[in-house]
Amino acid sequence: MQETKEFYGHGKLLLTGEYFVLDGATALAAPTRQGQRFRVRPMLQDSRYDLIWRMHVPGQSQASTFSFTSEDWSHTHLSDDPIRSRLQQLFYAAEQLRPRCTVQLLGQEVDTELEFPTDWGLGSSSTLVWFLARFLEINAYDLLRLSFNGSGYDVACAGVDGPIMYQRRDSDPIIKPVHFRPDWAASSCFVHRNKKQNSREGIAKYREAAAAAGAKDRISGISKALLDKTSDLRAAASLLEEHEQLIGETLGLSPVKDLLFADFDGTVKSLGAWGGDFVWVLSERPATWVRDYFNERGYPTVIAYNDMLL
Numbered sequence: 312m313q314e315t316k317e318f319y320g321h322g323k324l325l326l327t328g329e330y331f332v333l334d335g336a337t338a339l340a341a342p343t344r345q346g347q348r349f350r351v352r353p354m355l356q357d358s359r360y361d362l363i364w365r366m367h368v369p370g371q372s373q374a375s376t377f378s379f380t381s382e383d384w385s386h387t388h389l390s391d392d393p394i395r396s397r398l399q400q401l402f403y404a405a406e407q408l409r410p411r412c413t414v415q416l417l418g419q420e421v422d423t424e425l426e427f428p429t430d431w432g433l434g435s436s437s438t439l440v441w442f443l444a445r446f447l448e449i450n451a452y453d454l455l456r457l458s459f460n461g462s463g464y465d466v467a468c469a470g471v472d473g474p475i476m477y478q479r480r481d482s483d484p485i486i487k488p489v490h491f492r493p494d495w496a497a498s499s500c501f502v503h504r505n506k507k508q509n510s511r512e513g514i515a516k517y518r519e520a521a522a523a524a525g526a527k528d529r530i531s532g533i534s535k536a537l538l539d540k541t542s543d544l545r546a547a548a549s550l551l552e553e554h555e556q557l558i559g560e561t562l563g564l565s566p567v568k569d570l571l572f573a574d575f576d577g578t579v580k581s582l583g584a585w586g587g588d589f590v591w592v593l594s595e596r597p598a599t600w601v602r603d604y605f606n607e608r609g610y611p612t613v614i615a616y617n618d619m620l621l
Contacts (some may be wrong), residue, residue, distance in 0.1 A: 315352040320441045322346045322426075322433030323468035324501070324620065325583050326591065327534040327554055330517040330561070332462040332479060337531040339491065339538070340464045341474040341620045345426040347438040351419050351446065361417045364398060367424040374422070381417060397459075401440065404457035405447050412447045430507040432588035437465030445470075452482050461510070473621055476534065491537075495544035496616045498598060501582075501589045502605050503612035504567075513584030522561045529557060548578040548593045555580055575604060 321342035328338025354363065360378040367374045377395050384402030402413050423442075427433050436459055444451035444466075452463045464477040467486050474491040478484060533554050540546040555566040558581070567590055568579040577594025594601050602613045 315350060316446070317351075318349040318442050318445060320346050320349070320434075320438030320469035321471070321621065322431075323437060323465040324433070324589065324591075325464055326474075327537060327551075328464075328477075328530055329558060329581070329583055329585070330513070331522070331527045331530040331558075332464055332477065333514065333517070334527055335479055336527045337476055337478045337534045338462075338464055339474065339489075339534045340468055340477050341491070342468040342471055343427070343433050343619055344621055345433065346469070347426065347435060347442075348424040349442045349446075350422045350424075352422075354418055354420050363420045365420070365422045366394065367422065369425065369428050381413070384413065397436070397439075400458045401443055401454065404454055405443060405449055407457060408449045408453050409447065412449060415447060431503060432507050432510075432583065434465050434469065437461075438469045441466050441469035450482050452484060456482075461514075476538075489538060491541070493541035493547070495542075495547060495593070498544075499591060499593045499616045500598070500601060501614045501616070501619050502579075502592055502610050503589050503614075505610060505612075506588075508584040508588050510584040516562055520561050520563065523557075526557055526561060530554065544593060544595065551578050551580045551591070551593065558585065572608075577601070 322345055324341055324343060325332065326339045326341060328336050328340075332338040361381045362379040364377045364379065365374040375394065377398065379398075384399050384406065389396040389399050402416070405412055423439070425435055429435060440455050440458065441451055444454050451466045455461055455463055455466055462477075462479045463484050464479075467475060467477055467484065471486070471488065474489050476487040476489050533550050537547060537550055540550065555568070559566045562585060564585060566579075567581045567585070568575060572579050575594070576596055577592060580591045580593075582589050582591055592601060592605075598615065605613050
């Protein structure tokens with residue numbers, strides 16, 4: 312009898328390099344403490360379906376269940392349901408990379424358990440890509456390219472246990488584990504903006520923009536310099552503010568601090584796709600003051616750096 316197989320992929324945050332990482336800039340990224348669990352086991356009873364897929368997410372008392380036959384992913388006809396369609400895309404893409412690899416899914420039940428709210432944008436899709444690539448024994452970055460696209464840093468974070476420097480390079484990105492645990496980071500935090508940004512829209516806007524000459528190299532330089540400024544909060548804050556300015560000028564958008572938190576005593580840096588998800592907050596003020604500042608303005612989710620990241 313086949314045994315149950317279990318996998319765990321970490322969520323992600325891109326601390327530096329957003330957008331420019333798509334074009335080969337060096338980015339600083341880190342896995343989150345919360346991620347997604349996957350369990351694969353043989354079907355417990357006979358079924359007219361070839362695969363049962365259950366998704367458990369926070370805040371829902373019952374799992375979302377999807378049933379498939381192998382024909383469901385043997386063509387490009389996609390379901391109207393966005394989640395089912397996402398799975399079909401992945402199965403189809405996997406078959407293009409290694410024909411008949413999805414035979415391993417036949418007769419199986421897959422249970423997924425997401426540990427963070429879906430609107431946090433911490434990597435429900437990237438952990439899914441990472442899991443399927445491992446289970447089906449295919450290249451995760453090729454699977455990402457044929458399905459959702461993106462830089463791949465999030466897939467890299469799913470399988471590591473600490474911060475990384477990441478540089479996109481097709482199927483074989485450069486991933487360098489780094490020690491990034493400066494004293495000032497422990498007093499910083501992440502604040503959720505109460506909205507999830509569509510990363511595809513952000514990428515499209517970036518693709519339409521004309522970046523200033525040397526901007527990509529400067530973004531890479533900021534990522535690397537941040538590692539060298541580990542003992543100085545003010546120097547790190549200055550680097551992150553420069554980073555915000557570069558991205559804002561490229562996209563033709565105002566930094567989030569200018570828009571929403573102009574009176575905040577500290578630095579507020581957007582993460583990932585601008586306009587939603589989390590921002591990274593640095594301040595010399597006490598943590599209680601920072602938390603109260605954002606709570607009073609309607610942002611209840613304030614998470615300390617060490618509570619968020621590995």
